[in-house]
Amino acid sequence: MMGEELFLQGNRAVVEGALYAGCNFYAGYPICPSTEILEIMATRMPETGGTLIQMEDELSSIAAVIGASWGGAKSMTATSGPGFSLMQENIGYAVITETPCVIVDVQRGGPSTGQPTLPAHGDIMQARWGTHGSHSIIALAPSNIKECYELTVEAFNLSERFRTPVIILSDGELAHMRERIKLEDIPIVNREQFPEGKVSFPVDPNEEGVSPFPTFGRGHRTHVTGLSHSIVGYPSEDTEVQGKLIRRIIGKIDDNKDAICKYETINPDAKHLIVAYGLPARSAKDIVQQNEDFGLFRPMTVWPFPSKAFIRATEDVESVLVVEMNEGQLFREIERYAYRAGVENVGLCSKLDGEIPTPQEIMESHADMEVDQ
Amino acid sequence: MMGEELFLQGNRAVVEGALYAGCNFYAGYPICPSTEILEIMATRMPETGGTLIQMEDELSSIAAVIGASWGGAKSMTATSGPGFSLMQENIGYAVITETPCVIVDVQRGGPSTGQPTLPAHGDIMQARWGTHGSHSIIALAPSNIKECYELTVEAFNLSERFRTPVIILSDGELAHMRERIKLEDIPIVNREQFPEGKVSFPVDPNEEGVSPFPTFGRGHRTHVTGLSHSIVGYPSEDTEVQGKLIRRIIGKIDDNKDAICKYETINPDAKHLIVAYGLPARSAKDIVQQNEDFGLFRPMTVWPFPSKAFIRATEDVESVLVVEMNEGQLFREIERYAYRAGVENVGLCSKLDGEIPTPQEIMESHADMEVDQ
Amino acid sequence: MDTIEIRLSGFGGQGLIMASVVLARAASLYESKHVVQTDDQYKREESGLYVVQTQTFGSGVRGSATKAEVKISTKEITFPEVTIPDVLVLMSEASFVKFGENVKPTSLVIVDPDTVKSRPGGEYCEIPATVMASELGNKIAANMVMLGAVVAMTDVVEVDSLKSAMKDMLPPATHELNSKAVDKGFELGNECGGRIQVDWG
Amino acid sequence: MDTIEIRLSGFGGQGLIMASVVLARAASLYESKHVVQTDDQYKREESGLYVVQTQTFGSGVRGSATKAEVKISTKEITFPEVTIPDVLVLMSEASFVKFGENVKPTSLVIVDPDTVKSRPGGEYCEIPATVMASELGNKIAANMVMLGAVVAMTDVVEVDSLKSAMKDMLPPATHELNSKAVDKGFELGNECGGRIQVDWG
Amino acid sequence: MTHFKVYREDRWPHMFCPGCGIGTTMSCFQRAFVNQGIDLDKTAFVSGIGCSSRVSGYVYADSLHTTHGRGLAYATGLKLANRDLDVFVFTGDGDLGAIGGNHFIQACRRNMDLFVICVNNNNFGMTGGQASSTTLHGYNTSTTPGGNPEYPFDLARLAAAAGANYVARYTSAHPKQLIRVMEEGMNRKGFRFIEAWVACPVYFGRYNKLKTPVEHLSWLKENSVHIEQMRADGKTTEDDIDLHVAGKITVGVIRDAQRKSYIESIEGGD
Amino acid sequence: MTHFKVYREDRWPHMFCPGCGIGTTMSCFQRAFVNQGIDLDKTAFVSGIGCSSRVSGYVYADSLHTTHGRGLAYATGLKLANRDLDVFVFTGDGDLGAIGGNHFIQACRRNMDLFVICVNNNNFGMTGGQASSTTLHGYNTSTTPGGNPEYPFDLARLAAAAGANYVARYTSAHPKQLIRVMEEGMNRKGFRFIEAWVACPVYFGRYNKLKTPVEHLSWLKENSVHIEQMRADGKTTEDDIDLHVAGKITVGVIRDAQRKSYIESIEGGD
Amino acid sequence: MKLIKREYCKGCQICVWVCPKTVYDEGTEFSDMGYLVPTVERYDDCIDHNRIKKGLKQACELCILSCPDQAIRDDLYGDE
Amino acid sequence: MKLIKREYCKGCQICVWVCPKTVYDEGTEFSDMGYLVPTVERYDDCIDHNRIKKGLKQACELCILSCPDQAIRDDLYGDE
Ligand SMILES: Cc1ncc(C[n+]2csc(CCOP(=O)(O)OP(=O)(O)O)c2C)c(N)n1
Ligand SMILES: Cc1ncc(C[n+]2csc(CCOP(=O)(O)OP(=O)(O)O)c2C)c(N)n1
Ligand code: SF4
Ligand code: SF4
Ligand code: SF4
Ligand code: SF4
Ligand code: SF4
Ligand code: SF4
Ligand SMILES: [Mg+2]
């Protein structure tokens, strides 16, 4: 199939990316605008020898996905805002038990049932903070169909490498939009397996803070719990154990940003920097392709935010304009880095109505900023 | 009862505050360390003529609370992290339908089941961002038993005034700790009722962006939906309608910070500013009471963050140290205001192990900061 | 003109999204004769036109107004949606109300006279796609009649490309009907006056 | 000494949390004779001592080690927990292991000799609370024996205050037993050598 | 016609597809409602999310269109907060039987004072025809291209096993009977559950060779068996479950009990 | 003794209270398990949250202690991802019957290939004795100081109505019978459900004058009626539900059916 | 007379199918929404029409109750 | 001999109650955990003891199966 050119919908590209990455378990519950992922999987899974189950809701979908991962599967689910909210508790379980799995959130207008048929980027902060308790997360935001495919592969790879849930932040427009993609060879990462045979615990984490994965059914007799647990896996009420565990699961993501973060920069020497991700980044690109005064910083990894690269990108810029299809969510994260880097003029172009900001709208926001100065 | 002195546990003080504020409906599901709120309510509700129902889970608890509010009740639920995660979808429903209600999150160690018996402040960002879609929220953080009582009254008042869910962020230590409180007279706010009789929609929002509440059963024949809706209440797929609705529900909170935000400042002229809320603020107080070089900014309203007051408090300070029982959640919010205000040295004292940072630990973090400079 | 923006609009059930995908697919996968585009960002795109197909969909239920759009260009397509279309196809009264006025003087407007009551203020073409399709055997093929007409009036793709794409997408049993529909549309389109010129180099 | 920090530790089921609440309540509500404290932050506190009672609780299940603490002061209490206690009561071996060493030279350590096997390295008192309570009728009253002893050795509250608080908290049927237990503990405490001095002004 | 005494004519035509059985259920409901002379100002309607849950927005009364699956929980709070209100819940097989399954059985168990109509079209209509918990074994949907491997719930039976006071089932091919059991239910207390099997020709129909509303309705009619008939044939409860699997729809009154309603219990009546 | 062939002796004594019936259920389970000669390396244990759900942490096998109520959903994923594993689920009446009610009935409906033991102590033990969905009508708990106004689920009956293949109930006062039905269940396919009513003297007992383990056990024993006895007495299914209300515990095998299991269905066997 | 409100009718043909007296025909004209609206052809055969004429209460109503779009009414019933 | 492992026993007294032959007594000594551990007093009456002596398989085991703490074993069974 490599090299083949396909004309695909965003949701379909996510499915193909997942299958390429080795996804062999899918559990989900229908919800617009993610439903096609489930529907296409319902055909593709049996074709590729995997298992698909339509669960009774999103609580159980994510639970089945995590359960399957412990059974050795590469597993995924997809949903949209309301379902993503319902998954939050169990995403936290995947975090603390260090379970690889991929969650696609095809964002629509919110809050609540909101605008099921309109795209939005209102779940950016939720992806980072939606589950309770101190933790960190990886989330990727594709801008085109090619990235729907490639970042899904990447999501599985990161998830396997760091033993952590990875979130893909798509939206209702990208999900249904179609473009041509060419299937390229991408290296696949598989989780490191626990040493064969019945090994006594613990096996130390590697230098990235990740321990090998004791897949069930191989005689490791592992106990896995969402309670704080020592390195042996047993529950512990010890405060030191808790502190250590949480620092490690946060650290393995936050301390490995260099390995995790992907981003794109255009016109690095421009005076004005636009920061955008997902579809709005295409409007921004329109601007920067035509006007060298404007540069683009486009995080494909929104969490952890590629702060180092961003700070580099702000060198000598006069202003930073963040473009978002929400009230300014990633804006808050960016603002602190921008101010810290010494940029004084930080602005926001926020669209809340379900439409993609046009290049014109972005330029208008930019103009407003300069007036504000 | 006014003037009476009581020796109460934090959870009990929350109950008494709620009852004082007029709470007459409680729905909940047990979870440590919030359980006493449900248990005490199980006795107190029938005594005060209200209704209590133990629901089958937290999804239904928050749903019943919102339903009851439409029936005219002042309603409340309490939970802890895992249950708070489960409530997120329906908290969004309360936001978009502008339903007054109060949610108490008695925080414990997370993520996931984590440390049920240890306190933590790991849900600060979740309180703000846990539900999907663009929105805003009010959340209050008490530091002592008196505030468990008073801020619960305040939560109901804000919730009624702004027609929005209000969150109280307690924790496992505060919940069970006991202090003396004196019951003071606090003015009670009740939601403005929709004009009597069958009124044709719409009734315009007041200058705070809040419309009167058409309680069910009074002949208003209101339709309430979690879909985007026009001012008449009917679902609409119009992008303009969506944009307007979301801007208003965000604006009624973010534009009324002055009316909403409560905070405490000590030693305003000090060189070093400590920012802390909840129990860690008591350790910070210990420091500032003894050392005039240190000042305290203590937000009681953590969301919306009292940014104006905070920026004022940073005037002429050399450093800002944020003390939190998490990995630095409110820190991110504070950082951007601090940098914007020109403070260059912003530090974090983070405890992740379920213990309250001691004054010594705070001073150590402060020392580390200065070394870092 | 190195970019063309086409909007098809009508009501659910007319198969306009399908039609837009067929057209887009034809341009994307079957028009390889055109200049190879490379640039830094999309350097792996090796051939063909840049194509983006988008759509708005109402709530799951049928009957509401739909809109499907195709953007075709020799350059990378950044902003993916159609703002003011170069070609506007109208197949229901509701779609006329919603989109009929959003055109520029150079836009080609095509109306199905049997499903749209009103008429645009400016210039427009009438293609009786629904009636034609009924005559061919099933009004469901009206979308393909329209596509044939669009192709005839724009040269945006070859008729063969269109048919190939159609065959990829639709069940074999319908190929004959749809082929005929495309041809009929092409014929009707050619008869029509309005024309728009694309330049795929 | 204007602040005293008391830690009671043992296993679940011994009623140590209850005991700590009784003691704290006594100090908080029944000791109004002391200096009125006012300051800017807490200006509404009109009388009495400042008291904070805290506890750690294990998972819902019985049997695990518990710890309950009371801080009593003439000044506002900021940091609410006990770090190194002035008074440490040990009622189980596990609690000894966990907390036994965390004392300062001036700390008063009280051990129930029948429930704790080990003994502290430094000075300590033995109060056979469990056995005494059994003798009085029910070992469940051991906690009140301990309280009586603590009060005798510290003067932290009046015995009457303690009893009043106890009566607020426990069912009437148990008042007599618990009163006796307090008295017995007070007696035993007075017999003991170790003493600590608080100064409520 | 009495329809627009109960429904908001300003929103007509409604959003439902041609031939959708939700509309028929609405016709029947309004008739039962009007026959019973219930005061709209003393009622409230609650629903979850789904095509069938959209009914609440068409009723000319206070109405709460909530989140997917949670309608009964919202209704519980509303009813308890204002016990004078007659609370009606419109829901679907997905809303009630899939995501909302727990609230369903718990409300039955509590015998909560609610009147519930589940419009069962054997699939998720709103999202485009995926399998639901009542999609019959072997039938096709957009997520079961090879035929549904799962077995369906018998929702009425489940309600009865969970403790609901009044439980009846009919189809949209039985408008009169539907009206009759609706009216009977309105005269009972506690949890009243009416399951209406209806046509969704656009999705369930399309995938299962019942493309036209009339084909779909005929299928419903032909596959219904009255519960009294079943009992006369000596079929036991456990057979029912399996009959259901075979595609038969047991219609009639499944349970009519007199257990104390929740409110009766908490108000301490006898 | 065979206990520590199955359990992790390094974690003994376990966390359960004196006289807790979870421990007795564990004794019975290990006996059934060992009798059946199942290979621990080919099994996995899954549980939710609650005292009873802590059992998974004591079994010397791969085990997943998940989130409250979701055990069956996790188990479903695990089983489907590795169909060679025998998956056992330990759960409680709160975990399964309150928050997890939906996953329970759906797993029964799917006839998912799982062996499930629900330790029913009629309350939430872990959180300190609140009412659960199986707390009997009128009984006391920390959240029903005036007696429980709600009616309990008959979990076994519900499982049967939802479609589980094998359903049996006994109490911890019936260790031998428990072992027998556990073994029988291990020899069935699809969803196997064993409901074990047990003593929670510390909470349920304390609130209901059954303070000592022995009092609690005696109460369980005295209030149990065998299902065959019930049938002989001419009690119908609907009476069962109400008997339960009256505090009687129907014990025995409630359902033993041969419906295709989920995996049999998707693997296309007949 | 049975009236079909063209603005509400979606042409589902249920009335045609359900009527025991084949009062309705499929219709030939499309409404503005694009639906084929049935026509009332044999109103004289209508059960209810005949009952009302005899002073009896209507008893059939199958068309009215089955119509999913609330599009049918009978002006004879006078309950408009 | 029936052995009660003191470190595991929580003194629930179920063995005492359940044994049909009153083999156990309530006990008098508290374990380190503070529980009253029963004692095996009339082992000769034990059903299983007598069966095993006769070469039969054990048949009662009520104490072993009922003990919630896995604290009882019988060294005669040889399945340790
Ligand atoms: C939490 C959540 N998950 C999924 C959805 C998407 N969704 C909307 S309606 C629906 C199914 C409705 O099915 P049913 O209740 O049977 O109603 P019908 O449309 O068939 O009448 C689903 C899955 C949602 N809105 N919220
Ligand atoms: C989402 C969530 N809500 C609530 C809790 C708190 N909680 C823990 S265990 C439990 C009840 C357990 O009851 P049951 O399953 O009957 O187990 P038992 O302890 O009685 O054996 C509850 C409510 C939780 N952990 N997670
Ligand atoms: S999709 Fe099905 S249920 Fe929904 S309106 Fe259409 S026919 Fe009715
Ligand atoms: S609380 Fe109850 S269920 Fe939990 S361990 Fe104790 S006795 Fe057992
Ligand atoms: S009332 Fe009956 S007979 Fe008359 S038109 Fe309607 S269906 Fe036909
Ligand atoms: S039943 Fe109603 S909607 Fe259907 S064709 Fe007849 S009048 Fe029209
Ligand atoms: S085996 Fe039976 S008879 Fe022997 S001690 Fe145990 S319970 Fe008693
Ligand atoms: S049954 Fe077990 S735990 Fe209970 S007293 Fe006997 S030996 Fe001890
Ligand atoms: Mg449905």
Ligand SMILES: [Mg+2]
């Ligand atoms: Mg329980």
